[in-house]
Amino acid sequence: MAGNVTIDRPEDGVALLTVGDGGDPGHLTTCATVDHLANALDEVIADGARVIVLASSVPGHWLEHASLDDLLNLVEGKEASGDGSGWFRSLQTINRGTAVTIAAVNGDTSGGGCELGWACDLRVAEEQVRFSQPEVIIGAGTGIGGTSRLMRLIGRTVAAEVVLTGRPLTAQRLYELGGCNKVVPTGKAVEAALELASVIAGNPPQAVAGMKKMLGEAEDLNQSDGIQNDQTISQSLFANPDSMATMRAYNDRLAAGETMDQAYWS
Template sequence: MSTRVKLQWPQAGVALLTLADTAPNHNLTCAGVSELADRLEEARKAGARVAVLASGVPGHWYEHAFLDDIRNLVGGRAASGDPAGWARSLHEVSRSNVVTIAAITGNTSGGGCELGWGCDLRVAEHGVLFSQPEVIIGCGTGIGGTSRLMRLIGRTVTAEAVLMGQPLTAERLYQLGGLNRLVEKGQALATALAMAAHMATLPPVALAGMKRMLTEDEDLHLSAALDNDQTISQGLFADPLTVSNMAAFQQRFDAGESLEDAYFGGRCDGTPIESTRP
């Protein structure tokens, strides 16, 4: 039984993973990250469509790697757990067919930030700080703190973050497109769960297919990405549920219902809404 990561099911298809590592300052131990990877894999195999990553430590989301673990590893000594947990966690959040949302309720840094950059969506509260302080320590951002962040917010501000090692505010990250939602204190988890609840009601094959498209296209040139979009889309169009949904929606349009009413229940303000079923 995990002592660091709690797995809960707020509703069908939605997994909530709450990490409360025991190292000082909520630094992520290899043991804690390995447990996170285990619970993410468990959730995926149990049918999760969306996973929300939360923190059980007030004032902190996921902080940087426990430095004693790194010192032990480079010195040929054992760490607190399997260091491969970092790669497994990143694979689960970014490469699996489960959509992942980071519900960022406190400061985050280093490897913790990098897990957040790997998620599909990020919700953060006002006042939260994000930092990649590796250059101050004398090391580098080994698991996406430069490459993923640069794709999210651009080279200019990423250069400032990784070359100076100083924090970026949630407000600035939101303005640059690094966050999907910026919410008031105490609202990140509820907002992330509302987004997850909406996505969990969508056709599962399409949700997984669109995540696959996002993930694979990011590594491709435009022409190859367009070909990849077509390949994935052809498979989705042929899915029996999709065929049935297209017929049902077309009947609604033929009866005079507007696109806004049929798809969005008349709401088009960009906030999470309940899924519309044909």
């Protein structure tokens, strides 16, 4: 355990991080909690995690927006539960670290919590969940991707509605807009996310890491530069000895008469 973040390792290459109650009366996310999350992310990656699932043990809540006590104290130069750097460390590791990240959203999420979820590679949400960016209601703004990253996920029109009204989207609506990979019944987010994690962790590690890098870097590039970057990463994978051995093994199976359905997906 790292602070109030519980670490489980359900199978080789997969880590489950479950965020507990940080002590805020409104179940908002304290700076101390994101410090613990950042440390837990570093710990499991150093220990070999290739896929990380993020969940919550707080009934009705995933990661909510930043603790207002902490925000006010930081702005006024007073002592907060942490220095705030955990938000940025967590965000960087989730979005650009070596491990694939899956948000198992098993409760409402808002503000900075939502922004950490938008930074994940994949999102699985339970049917009762609501997503919101309520910063405008309290006179603030989305500071770590609630506008720019959400706009890329679901488009400018609906993103504008979300950030300008502060009102929530349902999990089903988010799924229909392409911002969520799967909507599952209440209580099933972690199970579904771990199933997805198992599939990803079963693929060659170098290829998973390469595709994670490709996806992340493509966010900052225009199409021409993105395609060139795809080529650079892809060429390094084709030349990787482990990749070459895997390709030969699959080639033998296809040559022996297996179909792609049999060789790749059965």
